[in-house]
Amino acid sequence: MSRPxxxxxxxxxxxxxxxxxxxxxxxxxxxxxxxxQNIGEDTNETIAAKHLKGLFESAGxxxxxxxxxKPGRGNLVARIRGDGSSGLxxxxxxAHLDTVRAPKLDWKAEGWKHDPFGAxxxxxxxxxxxxxxxxxxxxxxxxxxxxxxxxxxxIMLARDLLFVAVADEEAHGSKYGAKYLVEKHPDLxxxxxxxxxVGGCSTYADGKEFFPVEIAEKTSVLVTITANGSGGHSxxxxxxxxxxxxxxxxxxxxxxxxxxxxxxxxxxxxxGISKLLPWYKAPVFRNLLSPKLEPxxxxxxxxxxxxxxxxxxxHNIANPTVVHAGDQQNQIPSxxxxxxxxxxxxxxxxxxxxDDLREVIGKEKFLPSVDSTGExxxxxxxxxxxxxxxxxVQDAEEPKxxxxxxxxxxxxxxRSGGSPVIPFLLSGGTDMKFFVKHPTKKPVxxxxxxxxxxxxxxxxxLFHAVNERIPVDGYKWGLGVLCEVVFExxxxxx
Ligand SMILES: [Zn+2]
Numbered sequence: 107m108s109r110p111x112x113x114x115x116x117x118x119x120x121x122x123x124x125x126x127x128x129x130x131x132x133x134x135x136x137x138x139x140x141x142x143q144n145i146g147e148d149t150n151e152t153i154a155a156k157h158l159k160g161l162f163e164s165a166g167x168x169x170x171x172x173x174x175x176k177p178g179r180g181n182l183v184a185r186i187r188g189d190g191s192s193g194l195x196x197x198x199x200x201a202h203l204d205t206v207r208a209p210k211l212d213w214k215a216e217g218w219k220h221d222p223f224g225a226x227x228x229x230x231x232x233x234x235x236x237x238x239x240x241x242x243x244x245x246x247x248x249x250x251x252x253x254x255x256x257x258x259x260x261i262m263l264a265r266d267l268l269f270v271a272v273a274d275e276e277a278h279g280s281k282y283g284a285k286y287l288v289e290k291h292p293d294l295x296x297x298x299x300x301x302x303x304v305g306g307c308s309t310y311a312d313g314k315e316f317f318p319v320e321i322a323e324k325t326s327v328l329v330t331i332t333a334n335g336s337g338g339h340s341x342x343x344x345x346x347x348x349x350x351x352x353x354x355x356x357x358x359x360x361x362x363x364x365x366x367x368x369x370x371x372x373x374x375x376x377x378g379i380s381k382l383l384p385w386y387k388a389p390v391f392r393n394l395l396s397p398k399l400e401p402x403x404x405x406x407x408x409x410x411x412x413x414x415x416x417x418x419x420x421h422n423i424a425n426p427t428v429v430h431a432g433d434q435q436n437q438i439p440s441x442x443x444x445x446x447x448x449x450x451x452x453x454x455x456x457x458x459x460x461d462d463l464r465e466v467i468g469k470e471k472f473l474p475s476v477d478s479t480g481e482x483x484x485x486x487x488x489x490x491x492x493x494x495x496x497x498x499v500q501d502a503e504e505p506k507x508x509x510x511x512x513x514x515x516x517x518x519x520x521r522s523g524g525s526p527v528i529p530f531l532l533s534g535g536t537d538m539k540f541f542v543k544h545p546t547k548k549p550v551x552x553x554x555x556x557x558x559x560x561x562x563x564x565x566x567x568l569f570h571a572v573n574e575r576i577p578v579d580g581y582k583w584g585l586g587v588l589c590e591v592v593f594e595x596x597x598x599x600x
Pocket of ligand 1: 202241242275303
């Protein structure tokens with residue numbers, strides 16, 4: 107059994123590769139045409155899971171039943187068995203099948219150029235339009251295409267390759283999707299390396315292209331802060347008015363940055379970007395790692411948009427989102443509360459996170475005090491915590507993470523003509539935080555759904571947006587990258 111390098115494999119199969127590229131576009135179009143909007147309990151991912159199952163089965167690829175915690179909420183696991191010669195656990199590609207909402211009828215009025223469920227390829231800009239085009243039916247369609255290519259052309263792998271299509275990522279909690287699979291079917295999704303969103307898409311720093319790959323992820327915790335006061339008639343003076351107290355909380359959280367916290371992932375991200383920049387700009391990004399210099403850089407050197415994206419990488423973020431206060435125009439309520447959506451830096455403990463909040467609001471407000479008569483006074487503010495979750499904490503220097511990143515870098519660098527891969531910390535959330543909780547495996551998780559985007563289209567702005575679309579050429583480029591990465595990681599041979 108020979109083991110040529112993967113470039114040779116691709117060269118031998120050039121004609122077949124062109125065919126799979128076209129087929130991959132059609133698979134993506136078909137998926138976009140299926141309505142899998144996450145509209146709550148009645149969402150239907152099963153329609154897409156069944157369709158993919160049909161594709162796998164007609165190609166003779168091993169595939170699970172459509173797995174549903176609840177009817178309609180379909181998940182699917184496909185597998186190509188390796189010959190085991192590498193002695194390594196599986197490589198897993200994963201994509202969620204649900205999407206955020208999009209208009210079905212009045213799409214023109216909402217600013218869409220093409221029907222979000224039409225999967226139209228625009229002849230002017232060469233983009234395929236539709237909900238899910240980048241988030242993330244593209245990864246599902248690419249993964250299926252890689253499987254079909256491997257199976258049809260008798261390519262052997264030295265370890266198992268898995269594809270896991272999941273439901274319910276766009277709702278908070280992934281309870282019918284990744285969470286359900288990890289808790290109820292962990293044996294089906296055992297893997298050493300997982301690739302899913304977010305990353306692998308062209309991003310530009312000072313005109314230079316790079317490919318961010320998520321290795322760490324923040325997570326959320328909901329905090330309710332309640333202010334108490336004596337309440338009463340609104341004709342009197344009320345310095346302890348709970349509405350005023352909650353107003354001060356909201357003001358502090360909205361205007362002051364919480365404590366500066368550097369993680370290994372943030373360090374590799376900012377140092378990686380610095381290396382791309384000319385010498386006179388490089389210190390700007392590197393010095394963001396310094397708690398003393400960061401506020402000055404934010405105030406004087408970054409654009410508002412840059413600051414908005416970078417501050418969450420280095421700080422816990424606490425945004426007031428819902429306020430409950432008062433219900434009568436001439437009465438001071440005796441309590442008021444605010445819900446705060448807190449996004450935690452990965453690895454920062456819950457206690458430390460809450461301390462960050464107390465620090466900017468005023469620690470003394472959370473403590474009981476004594477009034478002038480010696481009487482004990484209850485704390486001005488009370489803080490409660492709901493749904494704390496853990497983020498994804500990985501370091502680009504951990505040997506297994508490093509090895510996987512080097513493989514991605516090698517392929518991307520060669521196929522892009524010299525653009526690097528840079529590990530990064532995601533401020534939002536993905537299914538990764540469930541996959542890392544696998545009961546028996548500790549997989550390396552990478553945000554990597556490759557796609558090449560020309561400068562001028564801001565890729566992150568396409569997520570959940572009007573006119574979600576993917577450049578067809580960039581999608582085909584991503585397919586080649588993903589396939590070669592799989593070949594490298596699985597030591598493909600014929
Ligand atoms: Zn997504």
